[in-house]
Amino acid sequence: MEKKPFKNIKSKSISISEEQYMFEKYILYYFLEEFKLKKETIFTDFVIETNDNNSLKFDAILPKDWKNLKGPVLIEIRKKLNKKEFSKIAQNINSLPKNEIKTFLLILNVDSISINEPDYREIWQEVTDGQIELNIWDLKQVENNMRLSHNYKSNYNDLNFAEIEKTLIEETTEKQSISDNIGVLKNLIATNGCVLFLGSGVSKEYELPLWHELINGLSEDVVNNLEFSNDKEAEELNYLEKIMLKKELNYLLGSNTLLAANYLESGISNPEAELGEPNYRKEFNQRLRGVLYEKYEEPSNSDSQLKEIAEKIVSSKKNRGITKVITYNYDDLLQREIKKANPDFEIETVFRGDVAQSNRFPIYHVHGFLPEDDSKYKEYEIKDQEIVFTEKSYFDLQQLKNKSERNRVQSKALRRNIVVMVGLSLNDPNLRRLLLETEKEAEVKTYVLLHSHSIKKSKYLKDLKTQVGNRFLERHHQILRQNLLKLGVDVIWYENHEDVVKILKQIF
Known part of the structure; x- marks a missing residue:
């Protein structure tokens, strides 16, 4: 009896998000191998421009016909998809230039009984007028189509996912991905706005401690x-x-x-x-x-990260630009910079686990709030502040899950909004838990600005051949990015801290 290709994935003791990640990587790996044998090309993490100059990202595109599918074939791989989410995808695809895409292939990691295909087709016809052909594959169809076209031996039950990841990573040009991400993000924010997640890195220019x-x-x-x-x-x-x-x-x-x-x-x-x-x-x-x-000091340069963020906040329009801030910092430096940029700009600082109650711009301090001057904040008492700092405070926050407004505001943003993370290392255990929980339900992707390592600032690589050091760092950054993608987070790398302000100017 022939072995089923997904038995190995399903039987592993892994989370749902890990299982889906492996499923997606297997599908993409299969296509890469298939087209490599034919000496043809497939593009993964493909970015395509819409008629209204926005950018959309899909899992892959096959430039030519494949099997009974007319090319170019746009591919999206999902765990599950409700009608609302599918309708949004259909609308996005309908906004693409006419005659550019012939077929849309939706691959779902579900059994056939979980798919109500007539409903999907009705939505598709209504939104796109059927100008682009729709194909939906469940697990059975994936197995059948792969088995039919396999002309090389592979033991599915012994798949080496580390090797699959390596192959996929090497097929992706990191520099191209970075520029793509900035372009995609800029267009998304211009039309939908975004939520900023801030960490201690943005306060470092003011000599506040990490x-x-x-x-x-x-x-x-x-x-x-x-x-x-x-x-x-x-x-x-x-x-x-x-x-x-x-x-x-x-x-x-x-x-x-x-x-x-x-x-x-x-x-x-x-x-x-x-x-x-x-x-x-x-x-x-x-x-x-x-x-x-203790060591607070105003930055000497006029272009600090917080100053740039403050200026973008006061110039943002409703549902455009930056719509709210969720910060893990205890300080009130952002509030100060906003008031410098526009003294009349109204801010609501949320520091007691509440929900913003006004039309003022909300800044949520989800780990607690310690302003330098209490008198500037109405009803603030330092003795009432439940600071998230110790192991117990993190444990309590994780145990509460969505019963805590601090968790709810983060979870809601990760599920529904474009999120841009600045000054965060993503080591926070509660944030990583929330990312895992929301990754497959998120309507849009989360992006993080991360500092890339270099030979010049390395402790050990300076003593090695430049070629060896560069190859190591390239691989290191690729692995880091792949691990963050498992959490639903894509990376925009920067080499120097001064580059963060330049990237913020590009994005907003």
């Missing part, structure tokens, strides 16, 4: 608070002793920043208050704020 620097700053507090109440002859710690104790503490805490955060919260908070009580939180929050703004 996460590990915040941890180091708080560890100094624990050392400074040492008491020798039982030793009357003990002197205060001298400078060298403090330095050595801080180094020892950082060594003992290790590289797990969440565990370190637990320790530091306990070491700084009011020991007489119960965990979670306002007095317990107040002392820790105050010290956290102190470390946060």
